[in-house]
Amino acid sequence: MADFGFNEQHQNEVINYMRFARSKRVLRLKTIDSCFEELKDSRLVEETYTVDEVKEMLDGLQMVVRGEVEMELINTAHTNVLLLRQLFSQAEKFYLRLQSDISELENRELLEQVAEFEKTDFKTLNKTNQEASKPKLAPLNEGGVSTLLNKEITRLQEENDKLKSRLRTLESQAMSALDERTKAERALKDLQTVQGEQQLAAQLQELTCLEGTVAALKEDYEKNLCANAASQKGLQENLITAKHELLRVQEQLSLAEKELDKKFQQTVAYRNMKEILTKKNEQIKEIRKRLQRYEPNE
Numbered sequence: 527m528a529d530f531g532f533n534e535q536h537q538n539e540v541i542n543y544m545r546f547a548r549s550k551r552v553l554r555l556k557t558i559d560s561c562f563e564e565l566k567d568s569r570l571v572e573e574t575y576t577v578d579e580v581k582e583m584l585d586g587l588q589m590v591v592r593g594e595v596e597m598e599l600i601n602t603a604h605t606n607v608l609l610l611r612q613l614f615s616q617a618e619k620f621y622l623r624l625q626s627d628i629s630e631l632e633n634r635e636l637l638e639q640v641a642e643f644e645k646t647d648f649k650t651l652n653k654t655n656q657e658a659s660k661p662k663l664a665p666l667n668e669g670g671v672s673t674l675l676n677k678e679i680t681r682l683q684e685e686n687d688k689l690k691s692r693l694r695t696l697e698s699q700a701m702s703a704l705d706e707r708t709k710a711e712r713a714l715k716d717l718q719t720v721q722g723e724q725q726l727a728a729q730l731q732e733l734t735c736l737e738g739t740v741a742a743l744k745e746d747y748e749k750n751l752c753a754n755a756a757s758q759k760g761l762q763e764n765l766i767t768a769k770h771e772l773l774r775v776q777e778q779l780s781l782a783e784k785e786l787d788k789k790f791q792q793t794v795a796y797r798n799m800k801e802i803l804t805k806k807n808e809q810i811k812e813i814r815k816r817l818q819r820y821e822p823n824e
Contacts, residue, residue, distance in 0.1 A: 543609065544640075544644060547605075548644070550598070550602075550605075554595075554597075557594055558591055558595075561590045561591055561594065562587070565583060565586075565587050569583050620676075620794075620795055621794070621795055621798045622794045622795070623794070675768070675795050675799060676795075678764070678765075678799065679798075679799050679802065682761060682803065682806070685761065686806050686809075689754055689757075689810070690809075692750060692754070693754075693810075696743075696746075696747045696817070697813075697816070697820075699743055699747075700740075700743060700744075703740045703743050704740070704820055706736055707736050707737070707740060710729075710732060710733050710736050711733070714726075714729045714730070714733060747817070751814070758806075758807070765799065765800070765803065
């Protein structure tokens with residue numbers, strides 16, 4: 527199985543599944559053999575048969591064998607679905623997205639390798655059992671760096687929700703200020719028809735105050751936006767620090783088991799966290815574009 531790039535644990539899992547499949551296959555072949563034996567014992571009792579009698583016996587045997595083969599194929603397909611369900615469930619716990627290449631299922635070279643491995647009758651299993659008692663490093667799947675990554679992802683999601691809430695509040699304030707400005711402009715136009723220049727000046731002063739309020743809200747929004755950008759930069763720095771910590775852990779693990787180091791360097795959990803941060807930046811940019819529609823003289 528070294529040609530498939532499996533580690534020891536995954537090789538044992540493949541061996542267990544192939545043993546299970548072989549036992550089911552042997553059982554079904556025995557059932558088919560019993561169908562032929564039953565035909566021989568129950569129908570082949572005379573020395574001569576007509577063409578119609580032979581045809582009838584063969585048709586009956588064909589139906590029985592077809593049913594057995596069809597049942598085995600259906601059961602094999604359903605069993606494979608249950609196996610994939612277990613793998614996908616384990617992957618989703620760590621935010622992994624598995625993909626499969628259906629065309630590889632008909633790869634003759636790989637199929638021949640699997641058949642050759644099965645012919646060995648799993649002789650390498652004995653050697654694997656002998657080495658199973660050796661001490662090994664604790665897996666990362668149940669804690670350690672993976673736990674820290676999950677906590678960091680949760681924290682980033684909470685921070686993202688807070689930023690979204692703050693931006694919604696700022697957007698609501700900006701909308702309220704614009705509504706007030708619109709109302710003031712309408713009132714100013716009405717006053718121009720019934721009041722003199724003094725009243726008009728007073729109304730202009732009120733409009734100036736409203737514009738100052740809008741400018742203050744805009745300044746407050748820009749300050750909050752800068753603070754959010756600084757917070758975002760801090761999150762990225764924390765992410766870089768976490769990445770450096772991961773690299774340090776990988777270096778330590780490589781001294782104990784090179785194969786585990788290779789697997790950790792290719793982990794998808796880190797890329798998923800980076801993808802979440804990228805989506806977060808895109809959301810902030812989209813909100814900025816939305817808010818620019820409500821800023822004056824823009």
